[in-house]
Amino acid sequence: MHSELVHKGVFMQTIQVKELMVPLAEYATVSEEATLGEAVSALEKAQQSVEANREKYRAVLVLDKTGRVVGKLDQWTVLWSLEPSYKTMGNLRETSRYGFSPNFLKSMIDSYDLWRKPLEGLCRNAAQMKVKEMMHTPTESELVRENDSLDAAIHLLVMGRHQSLIVTRGEDIVGVLRLNDVFNKICDAIKACEV
Secondary structure, three states: OHHHHHHOOOHHHHOEHHHOOEEHHHOOEEEOOOEHHHHHHHHHHHHHOOOOOOOOOOEEEEEOOOOOEEEEEEHHHHHHHHOHHHHHHOOHHHHHHHOOOHHHHHHHHHHOOOOOOOHHHHHHHHHOOEHHHOOEOOOHHHEEEOOOEHHHHHHHHHHHOOOEEEEEEOOEEEEEEEHHHHHHHHHHHHHHHHO
8 A cells, every 4th residue: 555655646745744854842953142163062962862763963943032943054054154255245045056167166266265264263263153143044935834745845845955944833933854854755665666
């Protein structure tokens, strides 16, 4: 029966986002007043509590004074924050989708004088930066409802090239749906089809 559902395309529609999401209470979080150094420590601490059969977390959610999620600090954002000149180049999350040539991208290093300072110095400065100065505020395309089907979430992950989605229940944020967990579920479905 299980492989029949997979073959008929029903499998992904029967799984709801909440079945795969990481609940907010289990995810790494910091205050928007925290420093990048504190965010890295919170991420490390959260990674230590991850079950052995699950992938480690790759982001920290940022909370305002009321405990509401207002942003996300993912791996890309941290690397972007280490080089201050990136801020002068506009919205790099959007421009990365335009398919610039490798030669053009390499030329930007010289044009914008990127990564000229020693990484150690950049990291020392960034460690003291406030999370609210560097966090990414999730857009509408990064939000998925907990009762949505997995296929709807996959569509958002693919089209937005997101590593994770923020899961909502009404107006509240209740968790994170990670690309790794979705991919692993897909792999299980593929293996079931082989039987």
